[in-house]
Amino acid sequence: MLKIAVASENGMVTEHFGHCEGFMIFDTENNQIIKSETVANPGHRPGFLPNFLADCGVNVIISGGMGGGAVEIFNERNVEVVVGASGNAKTAVENYLKGELKTTGSVCHEHQHHDECGE
Numbered sequence: 001m002l003k004i005a006v007a008s009e010n011g012m013v014t015e016h017f018g019h020c021e022g023f024m025i026f027d028t029e030n031n032q033i034i035k036s037e038t039v040a041n042p043g044h045r046p047g048f049l050p051n052f053l054a055d056c057g058v059n060v061i062i063s064g065g066m067g068g069g070a071v072e073i074f075n076e077r078n079v080e081v082v083v084g085a086s087g088n089a090k091t092a093v094e095n096y097l098k099g100e101l102k103t104t105g106s107v108c109h110e111h112q113h114h115d116e117c118g119e
Helices: 048-055 068-076 089-097
Strands: 002-009 022-029 032-040 060-063 080-083
Touching: 002 089, 022 089, 032 089, 048 068, 060 089, 068 080
Parallel strands: 002 060, 060 080
Antiparallel strands: 002 022, 022 032
16 A cells, blocks of 8 residues: 555645645555545644654655655655645646656755745
8 A cells, every 4th residue: 555645635636745735645546546534734834844744654655845854864764755746636646546646846945945846
């Protein structure tokens, strides 16, 4: 089983990982979604969210953009990071499962990301 989280707001992929409304978490098996749930964002604190999601058993995180520190922690926790995604969260997961969603490497290099991430 593969557990895929999407940083989302109203069912759509959000631009910035740390400031999303919540995470849609999809349990998948044999490249099919078998279950989904939404977990509220427990709060943006440096380093907290990647560990929170890894502790939830997430294998893949999909987001519009993400800071380099979060990417590093996900990498350390063996969670695949896919950034540069947009549109419907469930569709993004389906495209990932089909091998059609690839990361763009859209990493925010400054924590003050207002200018770079459209926030």
